[in-house]
Amino acid sequence: MVDPRTAAPDFWKRYHEYRRVRHSETHPDDPVKPDDLERAQMLHDNPFEIVYRYEIASGGAMVSWFRADTMRPSAPGYESNKHVFGADWSVHPAHRRQGIARSWLPLVVELMDRHGCTVLNIGADEESGHAFIKWLGAEAKSTGAENRLVLGEVDWDVVRQWIDDGRKRSPQARLELHDGRIPDPLLNDFTTQLTSLLNTMPFDQLDHGKIVVTPAKMREWYEQMSIEDSRHHVALIREPDGVISGMTDVVWAPYRPKLLSQQFTGVRPDTRGRGLGKWLKAAMLLHARELYPGLEQVVTGNAASNAPMLAINAKLGFKQFRAGTEYQITRDHLAARVRELTRLS
Numbered sequence: 639m640v641d642p643r644t645a646a647p648d649f650w651k652r653y654h655e656y657r658r659v660r661h662s663e664t665h666p667d668d669p670v671k672p673d674d675l676e677r678a679q680m681l682h683d684n685p686f687e688i689v690y691r692y693e694i695a696s697g698g699a700m701v702s703w704f705r706a707d708t709m710r711p712s713a714p715g716y717e718s719n720k721h722v723f724g725a726d727w728s729v730h731p732a733h734r735r736q737g738i739a740r741s742w743l744p745l746v747v748e749l750m751d752r753h754g755c756t757v758l759n760i761g762a763d764e765e766s767g768h769a770f771i772k773w774l775g776a777e778a779k780s781t782g783a784e785n786r787l788v789l790g791e792v793d794w795d796v797v798r799q800w801i802d803d804g805r806k807r808s809p810q811a812r813l814e815l816h817d818g819r820i821p822d823p824l825l826n827d828f829t830t831q832l833t834s835l836l837n838t839m840p841f842d843q844l845d846h847g848k849i850v851v852t853p854a855k856m857r858e859w860y861e862q863m864s865i866e867d868s869r870h871h872v873a874l875i876r877e878p879d880g881v882i883s884g885m886t887d888v889v890w891a892p893y894r895p896k897l898l899s900q901q902f903t904g905v906r907p908d909t910r911g912r913g914l915g916k917w918l919k920a921a922m923l924l925h926a927r928e929l930y931p932g933l934e935q936v937v938t939g940n941a942a943s944n945a946p947m948l949a950i951n952a953k954l955g956f957k958q959f960r961a962g963t964e965y966q967i968t969r970d971h972l973a974a975r976v977r978e979l980t981r982l983s
Contacts, residue, residue, distance in 0.1 A: 640691040642680040648698070650677060656700035660728055664764070664960075669894040675866045682862060686713040686855060690749060694738060702729045702738050706746070708753050714855060718847030723755035723969075728767075739770055740979060747973050756969045757845050763962035775975055776967035780842035780941060785956040787936040789927065792955055797920040804917025810878040811914075813921055817871050817929070819860050825853035828874075831882040835904030840943040845966055866891050871929070873922045875914055883909040886918040888926055888936075898926055900938035903947060915950055923954070 640649065654673045661670045680691075687707050694702040706725040709716045725746055729738045746758060760776060762768045763784075804813075820828050829851045836849040863870060868891040875884040886903040905914045927933060938956065940948055967975075 640693055642677070642691070649693075652695060652698065652700040653693070653703070656703060656730060659730060660703075663731065668897065671866070672893055675893065678865045679862065682865060684858065684862070686710055686858060688753070692742075692745065694741075696733075700730065701733045702742070703727060704742050704745070706749055708749075708755055714852045715848050715850030720754065720847075721756045722759055722846065723750045723753065723757065724759040725749075726760065734766065740774075743774075743972065743976050743979070747969065747976055750969045750972075758967050758969065758972055759844075759964065760967070761962055761964045763960050768963065771965045774967065775971060776965035777843075778963050779844045779966045780943075780964040782939060782941040782962055782964075783958045784937060784939050784960040784962070785951060786938075786959040787951070787954055787956045789933055789935065792923070794924075796953070797923055800913065800916040800920035801924070804875075804913045804920075807912045808875070808914065808917075811875050811883065813917070814874040814876060815872070815921075815925060816874070817869070819870065820856065820872060822853070825856055827882065828872075828885075829853055829856055831906075832885065832902075832904075835885065835906065836902065838904060838907060840941050842941065842943055844964060863889070866893060868892075871922065871926065873918050873925070875918060877909070882906075884914040884918050886915075886922050888922060890926070890930055890933075895930065895932050896934040898930065898933055898936045900936050910946075915946065916953075919950055919954065 650673070654676065657676070658670055661668075686709065688710055690704075690706045692704040693700055704725070704727040706723065708723045709719050711720070713719075723746075725742075727739065727742050750756070750758065758776070760771055762771050816824075833849060833851045836851065860870070868889050870887060870889055872885060872887040874882050877883050884903075884905040887901045889899040889901060891897075891899075903915060903919060905918075923936070926936075936956075937959075938951070940951065942948075
């Protein structure tokens with residue numbers, strides 16, 4: 639097990655070398671996170687989740703990296719999510735097809751049993767990952783993709799028209815922009831509405847609990863963002879009574895100045911059909927371009943089943959960059975597979 643707080647310099651050397659190899663496979667044209675930021679984030683203790691990290695090393699080099707997490711009992715939403723365990727691991731390209739990936743499976747079962755988890759979440763966006771997970775026996779539960787918008791290809795007249803249309807169709811609603819942290823006096827209202835909107839997202843067939851965002855969780859997220867000096871920008875639409883009916887947010891980090899991360903966009907079900915989603919996305923896009931003139935691309939993730947958001951993104955010009963699938967397998971099926979592999983070995 640790797641404890642970042644006590645890890646020796648040789649660990650950090652092989653870890654950073656390994657993640658650069660993996661980065662070159664998955665996102666070769668994007669900036670890699672600087673070593674000092676990566677280390678600082680790993681050293682940060684999240685009070686709402688339990689994280690495990692392990693490595694396999696040989697000859698002074700990292701061969702495989704494993705990370706897993708589950709909610710702490712004190713975390714908001716724990717009761718409906720405590721059965722879920724998330725894990726992700728990879729193998730250095732020079733060491734694949736040697737059974738290293740499967741060697742992590744008994745550990746996964748052990749950790750799930752330690753926390754009473756009954757469902758494993760595991761994702762893949764590479765062919766080797768899909769093949770391994772299907773071989774394992776996990777079921778595909780949700781498909782999606784990382785989608786990207788090239789700003790040089792955007793029709794900015796359409797963007798401005800969406801803003802005008804939104805104002806005309808909802809003349810009494812108002813757009814509200816926040817750059818940086820949401821002010822503390824607004825956090826209760828903001829997180830209540832964010833929680834409500836997040837739980838309207840399509841989850842396909844995923845076994846999941848309720849997403850619960852609280853002021854404390856927002857403050858923790860901001861603490862994590864401050865490590866890399868990331869900037870948070872939020873656009874809200876409020877109805878005449880002051881209630882938030884829609885929101886969108888983006889994140890910009892200095893180490894990748896040409897890329898903007900589009901986070902969540904949501905509109906309250908009873909206010910849909912008025913172009914609020916388009917208004918929000920368009921207003922934020924123009925705002926971000928003014929704040930960061932060097933921007934070249936907007937990066938976002940979308941479930942394949944989220945037709946309304948995909949339609950808006952397609953009209954803006956977003957194109958699929960990298961597809962992925964979320965899989966799940968029960969603890970009992972996973973344990974049975976481990977026993978079967980043990981008998982065969």
